[in-house]
Amino acid sequence: MRGVMLYAPGDVRVEDRTDPVITEPTDAVIRIAATCICGSDLWPYRGVEQVEGPAPMGHEYIGVVEEIGPDVRNIAVGDFVVGSFFASDNTCEICRAGYQSRCVHSVPIGSIGTQAERARIPLADGTLVPVPGAPGPAQYPALLAASDVLGTGWFAAVAAEVAPGKTVVVVGDGAVGLLAVLAAKQLGADRIIAMSRHADRQALARRFGATDIVEERGKAGVAKIKELTGGLGAHSTIEAVGTQESMMQAIRATRPGGHVGYVGVAHDVQLDGMQLFFSSVHLHGGPAPVRRFLPELIDLIVRGDIDPGEVFDLTLPLEQAAEGYRAMDERRAIKVLLTV
Amino acid sequence: MRGVMLYAPGDVRVEDRTDPVITEPTDAVIRIAATCICGSDLWPYRGVEQVEGPAPMGHEYIGVVEEIGPDVRNIAVGDFVVGSFFASDNTCEICRAGYQSRCVHSVPIGSIGTQAERARIPLADGTLVPVPGAPGPAQYPALLAASDVLGTGWFAAVAAEVAPGKTVVVVGDGAVGLLAVLAAKQLGADRIIAMSRHADRQALARRFGATDIVEERGKAGVAKIKELTGGLGAHSTIEAVGTQESMMQAIRATRPGGHVGYVGVAHDVQLDGMQLFFSSVHLHGGPAPVRRFLPELIDLIVRGDIDPGEVFDLTLPLEQAAEGYRAMDERRAIKVLLTV
Structure with missing residues (x-):
């Protein structure tokens, strides 16, 4: 599959990456429908955070479940899902208190990289929230915004x-x-x-x-x-x-x-x-426990009560990710959506 | 009257001070029944905070109202009262939200000095809380503890x-x-x-x-x-x-x-x-809005539900305040009550 890698500050490349596979029984693999570039991606891009490149990039995602591990119960192949930037079991004491970003089993999705065609999502049952119906591209920006910003x-x-x-x-x-x-x-x-x-x-x-x-x-x-x-x-x-x-x-x-x-x-x-x-x-x-709010936010979006997708003011194909990073770095764009 | 003054780090003296008088129509003058030395008094005593000596000391107090200004409505001469370390009107928006220590008209009682026989208390209606009945010396430690600690x-x-x-x-x-x-x-x-x-x-x-x-x-x-x-x-x-x-x-x-x-x-x-x-x-x-809790704390003390007075493990007459400061500085005492 194709995916974004950061080699060094300012050096973003889209290249072939190994297709993700189920490695834990609680994993899912999703086909990314849309992803985007985050303000926090600019920290390593600008060299403010150290880059241990080449590193996969991206932690915001919406997409369709292609495969699930044998222990996944609540998510099915074919579901259209939204997740956030930390995988979380959603069952530990910290998660139940609403701090899923600090789940005792949390995995940072940034280490996996969702600026790509596919991604392995750990702890799929706790992390992913299905969207009712079959959302079309018109709803992608709003649903993708729910993933993080x-x-x-x-x-x-x-x-x-x-x-x-x-x-x-x-x-x-x-x-x-x-x-x-x-x-x-x-x-x-x-x-x-x-x-x-x-x-x-x-x-x-x-x-x-x-x-x-x-x-x-x-x-x-x-x-x-x-x-x-x-x-x-x-x-x-x-x-x-x-x-x-x-x-x-x-x-x-x-x-x-x-x-x-x-x-x-x-x-x-x-x-x-x-x-x-x-x-x-x-x-x-601190790091927002987005998972706490996802069901409510998806509901508001699906009902048409809010349109957070308006923050995306530049849309580019994944292959042009480097231009997306430049546009955000130079503040020519508020937020860049990458179509996959 | 007699009162404690800090001349320089380590230099505590008990000396004659001018008797307080009503200067604002919202003032009260109280005869101090008991006062004490605070952990925060040790900051200037140790020279950690600058001393603009000679400075009056003390901000914890219980006592009997001797005189009130013409605009005081809720406090009467003869009331036995507890106040805390910030005078507050208890009517401004910040007070009503429960942050009386940050009242828009707050006056730090430390600048007045309650390690003394008498003290002028600004904004008496907002600051002072009467104790029901006529508390005796056995109740002084608990009531004095309510004033701050x-x-x-x-x-x-x-x-x-x-x-x-x-x-x-x-x-x-x-x-x-x-x-x-x-x-x-x-x-x-x-x-x-x-x-x-x-x-x-x-x-x-x-x-x-x-x-x-x-x-x-x-x-x-x-x-x-x-x-x-x-x-x-x-x-x-x-x-x-x-x-x-x-x-x-x-x-x-x-x-x-x-x-x-x-x-x-x-x-x-x-x-x-x-x-x-x-x-x-x-x-x-931050600086505790003690006034918010005083009515409830006085009630718990008068009912005998709590005895916070146990924190006082050394009692000295006001004249021996210098020894009290030494005892707290050297951690020989947790907290020193000064009888007046």
């Missing part, structure tokens, strides 16, 4: 305890931040302030439910949020970037007793204990 | 979401840590693991409800907690020290999705973003 934005909003009556700030206008706006809207937030200085992303944020846009960043951004919230700060702030500036911006934009939900992978972030202490905020985040 | 330990337990069915770890065996054990017991925790290597404090922790004692610290301490919790870590961890080691010990002892409540004033703590991210814990803490 929607689920991650949704988790961030839940971690930030978004609820009716609350004012929500979203730091970060990438796909996750934009879908956190959508999640905040669905969860009933009164007011949703998106922090963005890009006209196209501001427009999408407004379509997803943002009521206000703040272009300022850092201290000026925090001052603006305070001004918009009677001097107190937001009830709930979503951090979807993962830098020192964005984390501190999120914490400072939140009122005492408020909640910060953070899902930006926190590279080179150091939180000062005294600043955190006197912020009096709640802080929760 | 009990309220702070209680907040830590609430911030750590302690509840029935949960396993709780308490890092720190000072007065706050010990009373966090008591709080965890009251809040219904199944199992309470106190981390302590001092026999006397272990004994008190057990009296307050600890089911297990762990003497190891740092990595060995975390390994022991994992061993006691099926490899997963605690549901709820209370951090009541405020050092880098204690914060990381608390975070690492907690399972993904679990809750860390931290109330140790975080001096020189830097939290690594990646470690926090992949811990997947909830983190909440």
